[in-house]
Amino acid sequence: MQHLDPESLGLLALGEDLGDDAADHLRSCASCAADYAGLRRAVLAAKPGPPDATALEPPGPQVWAGIHRSLGLSTAVAADPIGSPASWRSRPPAPAPLPPQTPAGPPTPLPSREEQPGRKREPGGGSGWIRRPGVWLAAAAATALLAAGVFWSVQQNQPAVTPLAQTELAPVAQHSATGSARVVETKDGQRTLEVKVDKNEARGYQEVWLIAPDLSRLVSLGVMTSESGTFAVPAGLDLGEYPIVDVSDEPVDGNPAHSSVSIVRGTLDS
Known part of the structure; x- marks a missing residue:
């Protein structure tokens, strides 16, 4: 799988x-x-509206302090623009979206920028918010903090793995590809085989196998469509009885048996 x-x-x-x-x-x-x-x-x-303090752990003020120091910003923007979870909860709720308008005839053309009432032109052109450094600095900080939160969340949910065995994969017969393979186990006991090769030399498609030392018994783990792949090791399979990792070149002929054409092979060391 x-x-x-x-x-x-x-x-x-x-x-x-x-x-x-x-x-x-x-x-x-x-x-x-x-x-x-x-x-x-x-x-x-990251959805619009006040941040949900329960969705991601908010970064501490040291994150903005590091951004402020690295960018060499002025003391006018030294305060954390995101604030604390308590300040998030005190913010007023986002306004409800406006109901859609039902057109009663041909759409009315929008006025030009000069004709729009209440629009203040900045000297030299451009919208005022673009020219206010505090606004875009706060926006940049918010983006950086959100990215840090996403990274932290993903890292926290990565399952811890324990390496069980590994091997270097050497080319077989006329092939020249090389690679590596290792078996890891997650905290819940699931074992996976991680395979990498430096190039795909298959004329058909690559299939990954675990094979007995005498080559009389073998178990297919699946098809590898690129130069790397991760495959579940069947529960109860004794790697001591199937220590050979083999990547074969399989023709598209509907035959599930090994083609007898191996690209790379190696024996796992526990």
């Missing part, structure tokens, strides 16, 4: 529908579900 890639997890967190296969995997894979939960909290925290 191959895990969902970061792009798919990000789209799911944003509310995109990637089909039943992605949804089923998310329900059955604790690792991907944890990553999704962290990204989803970041999306909810």
